[in-house]
Amino acid sequence: MEKETDSENEAPIDKDMLDIYSDYLISSFSQATATGLSRMLDGGIVHDKVTQFLSEREYTSKDLWRAVKTTLRLIETEDGAIIIDDSVEEKQYTDENEIVAWHFDHCQGRSVKGINIVSCAYHNLKGTIPLAFEIVKKDSQTTDEKTGETKRKSSKTKNEIMREMVLRQIKNQIKFKYALADSWFASIETIKFIIDHKKHFVFALKDNRLFAPTKRDAINGVFQRVDTLNLKEGEAIDGFLKDFSKKIRVVKQVFTNKDGSKGTLYLVTSDTNLTGAEIISIYQKRWSIEEYHKSIKSNAYFAKSPTRTKITQNNHFFGSIFAFFKLEKLKMEIDCNHFALKSRLYIKALQASFKELRQLQAQALA
DSSP states (O other): OOEEOSOTTSOOEEHHHHHHHHHHHHHOSSOOOHHHHHHHTTTSSOHHHHHHHHHSSOOOHHHHHHHHHHHHHHHOOTTOEEEEEEEEEEOTTSOOOSSSEEEEETTTTEEEEEEEEEEEEEEETTEEEEEEEEEOOOOEEEEOTTTOOEEEEOSSOHHHHHHHHHHHHHHTTOOOSEEEEOGGGOOHHHHHHHHHTTOEEEEEEOTTOEEESSHHHHHTTOOEEGGGSOOOTTOEEEEEETTOOSOEEEEEEEEEOTTSOEEEEEEEESOTTSOHHHHHHHHGGGHHHHHHHHHHHHTSOTTOOOOOSHHHHHHHHHHHHHHHHHHHHHHHHHOOOHHHHHHHHHHHHHHHHHHHHHHHHHHHHO
């Protein structure tokens, strides 16, 4: 059985089991379990072997990088982007621990009990490749001064996790020009970090971020909220964010929501050579990580595992991310999106089930 390791102190990765487990996640249409995988293979792999694979050690972004590196090198381009985003997977009925905790889900606008994962992906016209992931661990406690209530708290912020991920991609010498993220990651520390590492960013800004149109205004502390700027749709303006001394460019984007209503988004970039339309176009690439989140949940059973421990939950998620990568490779090779690929598998499964049923009926009547 093929295994590999990068360190004497690190247990080897069972590549064969990873391949089988990720294919099982892609092929499944019900809850993903060790017993289910064993039954699918008619006992060719016993339940305990699957459990051992999910619990032998915690798989990390280093393991993911080793798995995707060859493919990434084939498709990367100088104008590529890395995208950082987080997602909360609800776990209402799972016992609370360091990783199953209460997190604010900005998609729902409320706190939910679940697992919060920060992801980093590479994107260009050729495809989207997952590069890194980290589960937010609420590994310390804090006491609310007003209520006296004790709450879990992460010792590392999501912006700190993002900066570590960006640095890792730079050290891996990945070709990219822009780092893209929503407003939750647009801290001044992160902006400075990306500039210091000779890269550009395109981020969304919260409406209340403070902006000065001239250097003099910035020096004198004369700032205004970005949502009070008298900008037309697609219009860009140069200026300075509060607590950041270098010139940036802000553009107003107007978009249509699913219900037909209009929304406004303010984008900021360090690349002041871009037009307003170019800034908006580059930021729209961020949507690929939303598609990534949707696919790992719908097509790779990200949330459909009954695993309970921190390490097995982490490793199931790793398997789902690797399954997404395999789907993306298929998409690039046969020009068929993830949902269409899953649909083809579903039809084949229905046909096999129908055929088996007819054979059983025939045997019963014989």
